[in-house]
Amino acid sequence: MDGGSEDSLADRTRRVLAEAGYLTIATVSADGTPWSAVLQYAWLPDPLRLLFGSAVQSRHSRHIAARPRVGGALFVTGESLTSVDGAQFTGRCAELTADEVRRFHATFYDAVLPDPQSRAQWTLPPAALLPPADHRLYLIEVERWWLVDTRTWAHDRIDRRIEMPLAELKVA
Template identity: 70%
Template sequence: MGDDSLVGRSRRLLDEARYLTMATVSTGGQPWAAVLQYAWLAGPLRFLFGSAIQSRHSRDIATRPRISGSLFVAGDALMAVDGAQFSGTCRELSTEEVARYHATFYDAVLPDARDRAEWTLPPSALLPPAEHRLYLIEVDQWWLVDTRTWAEDRIDRRVQVSLAGLSHT
């Protein structure tokens, strides 16, 4: 499978998946997985998501910012399912970054203008001392399901995709 098809599949996943699952670990070693709506940014590959500061994953990120995650799209046929896994580092956005990425995030997670008007939090509600924040995941590794080998031997494998190919929008 050529790199172009891996990049194309990756972009399709990034554009079509509505949610990602992010895994964190507490300081006590307890794992947690959270399903989150997201917006993605290229150059380098990053994800934006919003969450309450008292959520379990937000508390985990504050002390252990290394995360992993996955996203997938499903179709009607078995081979129409596709997915990716990733690892990276997560952090709260700064005041300046909230101003820069606020519209990008809400445009992606609320594509309908009426829903966006009803549910979008103002930037001030995403900054201290408010209870919500916007977060950024900086992806450092990206893998896709290796659909070619699965079709041959039914063994579930992953193939790593170069982030350089995903750096352009």
């Protein structure tokens, strides 16, 4: 998408969040080894937060337990090079508490399994997302957010980012 179009950064952010479907999260182990994982997600506004589910023994979950700072990216494909869009972010990530699991359970599964039959088949009950179970829901509190800035890409082929002030991201 043309970063100089009439679409505001907030409109583009909402589009990327709604259409990407998957995010890539980057983590670092206690000893400094990097890792990335592709995950389904749901997003929450005001302030921007991202929910995802994962096994507690996954590499990224173990990294988050040791170092909660994460980075990530979302990407939306398009018909041409100038119609793609995406975002990158940094933030803090943690397992949801029992109260938060109950609060966000339906939000997460409604987003990642929009088909009611699939949702009925694949949704884990809240108890399966709490200790000592093998799975958890996680929440990323987004601290900084950048969008692909392609305003001059067609001219110089330099891939840039433009920071979206999160205070400007309000859901109508």
